[in-house]
Amino acid sequence: MKTIKVDYLARVEGEGAVRIRFRGEQVRDVEVRIFEPPRFFEAFLRGRSYTEVPDITARICGICPVAYQMSSCAAMEDALGIDAGPTIGALRRLFYCGEWIESHALHVFLLHAPDFLGYPDAIAMAREHREIVTAGLAIKKAGNAIVRAIGGREVHPINPRVGGFHSLPPRAALRELLPGLEHARQAALEALEWMGHLNYPDYETDYEFVAVDAGAEYPFIGNRIISSRGLDIAVRDYDRHFQEHQVPYSNALHSRLAQRGAYLCGPLARFNLHFDKLSAEVRAAAARAGLAPPCLNPFKSIMVRAVEVAFALQEAIGLIERYEAEGAPFVPASVVAAVGHGVSEAPRGLLYHRYRIDDAGLIRDAKIVPPTSQNLASMEEDLRRLAPHMIAMTHPEATRLAEQSVRNYDPCISCATHFLKLTLERE
Amino acid sequence: MAARIIGVGQQWAGDDGVGIAVIRKLREAAARCELIELNEPARLIDLLTDGADPVVLVDALLDDGPSGRVLLIDSHRRDARSKHLLSTHGLGVMDAIELARALHPARVAPRIFLVAITVQEAARRGVGLSPVVDAAVPRAAAQALMLVARG
Numbered sequence: 001m002k003t004i005k006v007d008y009l010a011r012v013e014g015e016g017a018v019r020i021r022f023r024g025e026q027v028r029d030v031e032v033r034i035f036e037p038p039r040f041f042e043a044f045l046r047g048r049s050y051t052e053v054p055d056i057t058a059r060i061c062g063i064c065p066v067a068y069q070m071s072s073c074a075a076m077e078d079a080l081g082i083d084a085g086p087t088i089g090a091l092r093r094l095f096y097c098g099e100w101i102e103s104h105a106l107h108v109f110l111l112h113a114p115d116f117l118g119y120p121d122a123i124a125m126a127r128e129h130r131e132i133v134t135a136g137l138a139i140k141k142a143g144n145a146i147v148r149a150i151g152g153r154e155v156h157p158i159n160p161r162v163g164g165f166h167s168l169p170p171r172a173a174l175r176e177l178l179p180g181l182e183h184a185r186q187a188a189l190e191a192l193e194w195m196g197h198l199n200y201p202d203y204e205t206d207y208e209f210v211a212v213d214a215g216a217e218y219p220f221i222g223n224r225i226i227s228s229r230g231l232d233i234a235v236r237d238y239d240r241h242f243q244e245h246q247v248p249y250s251n252a253l254h255s256r257l258a259q260r261g262a263y264l265c266g267p268l269a270r271f272n273l274h275f276d277k278l279s280a281e282v283r284a285a286a287a288r289a290g291l292a293p294p295c296l297n298p299f300k301s302i303m304v305r306a307v308e309v310a311f312a313l314q315e316a317i318g319l320i321e322r323y324e325a326e327g328a329p330f331v332p333a334s335v336v337a338a339v340g341h342g343v344s345e346a347p348r349g350l351l352y353h354r355y356r357i358d359d360a361g362l363i364r365d366a367k368i369v370p371p372t373s374q375n376l377a378s379m380e381e382d383l384r385r386l387a388p389h390m391i392a393m394t395h396p397e398a399t400r401l402a403e404q405s406v407r408n409y410d411p412c413i414s415c416a417t418h419f420l421k422l423t424l425e426r427e
Numbered sequence: 428m429a430a431r432i433i434g435v436g437q438q439w440a441g442d443d444g445v446g447i448a449v450i451r452k453l454r455e456a457a458a459r460c461e462l463i464e465l466n467e468p469a470r471l472i473d474l475l476t477d478g479a480d481p482v483v484l485v486d487a488l489l490d491d492g493p494s495g496r497v498l499l500i501d502s503h504r505r506d507a508r509s510k511h512l513l514s515t516h517g518l519g520v521m522d523a524i525e526l527a528r529a530l531h532p533a534r535v536a537p538r539i540f541l542v543a544i545t546v547q548e549a550a551r552r553g554v555g556l557s558p559v560v561d562a563a564v565p566r567a568a569a570q571a572l573m574l575v576a577r578g
Contacts, residue, residue, distance in 0.1 A: 123522065126529035133530055137472065144467075154467055 004390055004398045016411075018402050019249075020387050027387040030380045032406070034252040045366040050076050050335070050357050051162055057353070057368065058156045061412060063106070066099035066147060067346030068353075068368075069160040070221055075353040076162045078223075078236075079340025080333045087327050088164040089221075090319055091150065094174075095160070096220040096344070097316040098146025101139060101184070102154075103347035104267075104305040104312075107410045109136020109191070112302045115404040116198045132194075135187040139309060142184035145177050146316060164330030174320045181320070185313035188306055189285050195303045196289030201401070204296035205385065207378060208260065209269035212345050218277040218311060219270060221344040226273060227263065228294075235341045238352050244369065255374040262377035265349030266409065267304045268295060282311045298382060298408040305410075335361040346371050348410050372411045379409050430460040430575040431479040435486040435520055437466050441553045442494065442546035442560045445567070446485045449542075452568045460575050471523035476531040481538035483571045486520050487560075488543035495559035497566045499574075500541040540574045542567050 006018045016035065021028040041060055048056065053072040058065035070092060077084060084092075109132055110122040117132075119125035126133040144154045150169050151157020159165050208229045214222035225241075226232045233241055244253040257263050275283065275293040286292065286307045295304065337359040343352050349371030356365040382405050390398035434450035437443045450462050461479065465471065475482055488498065502524050520541070527535050544563050556564070 123525045123529050126526055130530050133526070137469070140469070 002391065004387075004395065004402065006399050006402050018383065018406065020383060020390065020402070022387070022391060025388070025391060027384055030384045030387060031247075031249045032376055032380050032383070034250045034376075042366040042368055045355075045363050048363050050079070050333075050355070050361045050363060053355065053363065054160045054162065055156075055158070060368070060370070062155050063103050064099060064346045064348070064351075064412065065156050066095055066151070066160075067344055067351050069157065070096060070344045071342045071346075071351045071353040071368075072355075073160060073162050074221055074223075074342025074344060075340040075355050076333075076342070076357075077340070078342055079338040079355060079357055080162070080336065081338075082163055082331050082333055084164050084331050085327075087168075087324075088330070090323070091165065091168065092160075093217075093220050094146060094316055094319040094323070095150045095157075097312040097319070098143045098150070100312040100347050101143025101309055101316070102147065103143075103410075104309045105136050105140035105143060107347075107407075108302055108305045108309070109133060109139070112305075112407050112410070115400070115407060116200075116302065132191070135191060138180075139184040139187055139313075142177070142180045142313065145180060149173050149177060161330055163333055164328070166329060168325045168327075168329045171323055171325045174323055178317060178320060181313055181317050185310060185317065188310040188313055192285050192289045192303065192306050192310065195306055196291070198302075200297060200299045201386075201404075203299060203382075203386065205298065205378075205382065206296060207264035207268070208257065208262075209272050210257075210263045210265045210350060210374075211269045211273045212343055212350060213273075216277065218274050218315075219345050221342075223343075225343060225350070227257075228269075228273060229260070231257070235343045235352070238341060238343070238369075239354070239367075242352075242369070242374075244373065250376075252376060253369075253373050254376045255369060256377055262381055263374070264298075264378045265371050265374050266301070267308055267347075267349075268298065268301050269349065270345060271295060271304045271307060278307070278311050279314055282307060282314060285310060299404070301408045301410075335359065348372060348375070348412055350374060370412070372409070375409050375411070379406060379411070382408070429479060430481050430483070431463065431474070432458070432460055432483045432485065432571050432575065433463045433465050433471070433474060435465050435468060435471075435484060439554055441555070442544075442557055443487050445487045445544045445546065445556055445560050445564065448556060448561070448564050449485045449544075449567045449571065452564050453571065456568070458568075458572060458575075468520050468523045471520065472527045472530065475524065475527040475536050475539060476534040478534070478536075480536040481540060481575060482536045483540045483542060483574045484520060484524075485542045485544070485567055485571055487546045489548060490545040491547075492545060493559075494545055494547050494557065495563040496545040497563050497570055498543045498545065499570065500543050502539040502541050540571075542570050542574070 002022045004020045017033045019031045054069040057068040057072045114125045148154045152159045210227045212219040212222040213224040213226045223235050244255050272293045339356045341354050352369040354367040434446035436446035438447045447464050450464050
């Protein structure tokens with residue numbers, strides 16, 4: 001039996017491994033093993049006040065705390081019957097743009113690009129492609145600046161609260177960001193041009209794409225979930241359609257669509273389901289790079305992320321230009337015993353929260369489903385389909401392909417443990 | 428240009444806050460150099476390439492040995508880079524130094540020193556330093572000042 005092992009996945013967040021076992025030429029099993037320990041956030045939220053949920057859940061992740069804050073606030077506001085209104089809604093959208101920009105820029109330019117340009121890491125790549133790394137860092141900086149200006153700090157922001165924000169940022173503080181955002185927008189559009197000339201593995205899969213629906217807007221926060229195969233549900237019906245289950249080799253739960261199986265959420269899903277909601281300029285830039293829906297090649301997710309960076313930068317510029325720091329920073333709540341559901345689009349995909357609170361506003365039950373958990377089944381299916389090509393490869397080549405495939409998902413294992421070491425075994 | 432000492436860490440993460448504690452100690456002593464508290468190593472690239480020289484970084488070092496030892500680490504040591512290399516949650520200190528050197532070879536501070544205080548994983552939770560790491564703060568501060576003075 002041949003075994004391909006990646007003992008420790010590099011350039012992903014968290015601790016995991018991959019094992020692929022063969023019997024002869026047949027793939028016997030594929031396991032994405034997440035050995036980062038469970039973190040029990042859902043358990044220790046019990047008994048805490050509903051007001052604490054954005055601050056506690058932000059700690060689940062250092063790169064996408066905004067997503068946790070937005071999904072948790074959406075769920076609590078659903079429970080308490082709060083409509084935060086258009087001003088707070090627009091500020092949340094801007095806040096979320098900042099997170100997409102910084103998260104995608106780090107992954108695209110420093111973590112995933114070395115795979116396509118043939119370098120072991122960004123440091124080796126920087127010696128020969130300084131302009132790529134410099135552009136990536138400038139874009140990331142622009143995203144960080146948005147999060148800091150609205151959230152009070154770059155990591156684990158402190159300004160969001162249920163109902164809105166503790167305070168509205170001054171208009172001048174946001175307008176100061178515009179030159180940096182415009183510079184970053186140009187850099188993202190230029191990056192799409194060289195990405196169009198990269199060599200992408202010839203691989204396509206007919207995923208069921210799942211994403212939030214936010215009406216006429218490219219989605220950040222919404223109250224419906226749709227898929228490429230006809231799913232169209234209210235967020236409150238999530239548990240009826242999505243099932244989590246334990247696998248014996250991993251500390252992360254796997255999600256599946258009931259009676260349908262694996263699905264894909266994240267940039268590729270958003271791009272394919274909501275392409276028409278991108279601006280004409282961003283759609284044209286995607287077309288120049290040779291990218292159009294349906295895009296079924298997960299390796300092209302690097303380009304899709306760059307498209308979303310260009311979109312988020314353009315969206316952020318428009319939101320800042322229209323921003324007036326007027327009105328109350330938050331809508332106060334009247335506590336009632338209730339259940340609330342919230343969903344938003346983290347950089348890596350759909351992030352679902354559900355809370356049950358009592359009449360004192362204390363959390364009695366919590367459920368959090370991060371995007372990496374939702375994509376693990378598709379990640380394994382990709383590896384299963386790619387594995388036959390690995391048999392003839394040397395172990396370093398097979399490891400490289402397996403890791404690149406996993407990195408298509410930009411997995412956040414710390415969020416999901418709630419990943420890589422590759423093992424290939426042949427009997 | 429002036430010398431700079433940068434304390435790296437998280438003050439709310441137990442002994443991981445020792446770099447910040449060293450900077451505060453130096454402030455109390457009115458140290459005559461630029462003092463910076465930093466919790467996002469990606470920002471180091473700018474701070475290592477804007478003309479400051481020498482630059483002394485003070486950070487906690489996860490180690491299996493006794494906590495509270497103060498070590499001077501060669502900033503060119505490749506084996507001191509994190510085993511995670513780069514992750515989506517940011518750069519490690521040694522990664523940031525190496526990236527700064529790769530990106531801006533003509534601008535990067537010629538003299539970069541790393542003063543490390545050994546800590547253990549279990550002591551990275553909670554607020555405040557453990558007694559043995561707290562006791563190392565004056566020694567680490569003196570080591571950083573000596574490097575600046577020598578530079």
